């Protein structure tokens with residue numbers, strides 16, 4: 001961006017549960033910026049009108065469920081990574097009043113993997129559970145890892161097949177969940193399972209002894225799957241690291257400076 005945004009918003013439906021306002025406002029305060037980051041609950045039918053108003057206000061912000069794909073269509077300029085992921089989670093208004101979109105979820109996934117593993121999975125198999133937007137971000141990141149097989153499983157096999165087809169040479173749909181997980185060095189949960197109850201995306205007994213677990217779900221006290229995997233000696237992390245990093249990278253897009261990541265983390269500790 002060439003000037004400060006007139007408004008800074010999160011567009012989603014619902015958004016009340018989001019941690020983004022807490023850590024983005026912590027970053028803004030740490031940077032001495034007076035802007036306030038606001039969560040806007042926008043129903044899909046109201047997105048176009050909301051975007052018109054935001055364009056006029058020279059706004060920037062984040063986009064979450066269910067608007068990430070619609071935002072891709074609404075932006076006049078899209079980064080290559082957003083196009084590959086099929087989703088925009090970060091936007092800003094250009095000087096000519098049109099919107100530009102990027103996707104920082106992809107780099108957020110990669111940062112979460114780097115924090116868990118000594119190096120990115122190279123010639124090691126990866127399993128991804130789920131075939132929605134978060135899985136697409138993982139597949140986009142994995143396209144640069146190279147090497148091993150990426151097995152994608154979804155409860156609707158056609159969803160896994162159609163997502164895998166968007167990433168030829170990167171991912172293949174798995175016949176069964178257990179076949180996806182067995183032999184994988186990294187197993188990623190990209191479903192909402194475990195967000196609100198004690199359900200787990202797959203039994204930890206299926207994991208190879210050295211497997212690492214990345215749960216993109218986050219909640220207070222970590223997720224049941226992360227706790228169960230760690231209890232069996234696996235390296236495991238929930239989605240909070242990814243969430244904070246995608247937010248930090250969005251902040252960099254809007255303001256051209258790195259936020260205080262420690263202040264962001266402390267605000268949601």
Ligand code: NAP
Pocket residue numbers: 065105108130131132133134135154155156159189190191192193195216217218239240242243244246
């Ligand atoms: P999405 O586009 O709605 O996709 C969800 C996927 O999970 C779909 O494949 C869906 O299958 C599957 N699924 C839903 N409920 C399931 C269940 N009970 N059992 C098995 N599979 C199930 O959502 P998303 O954007 O990919 O997000 C998925 C989750 O990732 C979110 O709930 C969130 O917790 C997490 N996430 C975290 C971050 C982060 O920064 N940490 C960022 C994005 C997302 P169907 O198509 O059959 O419904």
